[in-house]
Amino acid sequence: MKQVKITLASLLFVSLVACGVAEPKEETKTAEKAPKQTETKTVMAVVEDMAIEVAAVGETMMEVAFEPATLTLVEGAEVTMTFKNQSSAAGMLHNFVLIPVGIGQEIATAGIAAGPDANFTPADDRIIVSTKMTNMGEELTVTFTAPAAGDYEYICTYPGHYPVMLGKLTVTQ
Numbered sequence: 001m002k003q004v005k006i007t008l009a010s011l012l013f014v015s016l017v018a019c020g021v022a023e024p025k026e027e028t029k030t031a032e033k034a035p036k037q038t039e040t041k042t043v044m045a046v047v048e049d050m051a052i053e054v055a056a057v058g059e060t061m062m063e064v065a066f067e068p069a070t071l072t073l074v075e076g077a078e079v080t081m082t083f084k085n086q087s088s089a090a091g092m093l094h095n096f097v098l099i100p101v102g103i104g105q106e107i108a109t110a111g112i113a114a115g116p117d118a119n120f121t122p123a124d125d126r127i128i129v130s131t132k133m134t135n136m137g138e139e140l141t142v143t144f145t146a147p148a149a150g151d152y153e154y155i156c157t158y159p160g161h162y163p164v165m166l167g168k169l170t171v172t173q
């Protein structure tokens, strides 16, 4: 019995020591957190939020185009895009659909099947951002996060506008 008591006493002692040690550890943890927060702030400062303007222009099916036809964004940036339909031909509708390179025809074809109520835009997880169809003179704003570094395309899915209406987006790190 004595031996057991000693063991219990030892355990208590160890526990007390452990508790005593725990406090400085917490302090150390707090000290470690401070530099980490600074690192996060540094990263956020590099990836600045961006505001861009994209216009849809052209009065005939062969002239329709995005201006600008090329864009560059930084990965992870919060992008506020103003999209303007500057066409002045009645019924010249345009949208902006951002997709990875190589699936434009597939998305455009699926968009025609989706129909006008879906803004000629299919439900597809690969679409990074899409706007509704805009009529001539209409302007709207959308926000999205710039995707992983790589090459992308922005297309208009109004029937017949792809592949004439096609822009190239480069996302850098």
Ligand SMILES: [Cu+2]
Binding pocket: 056, 064, 093, 094, 095, 156, 157, 158, 161, 165
């Ligand atoms: Cu269009």
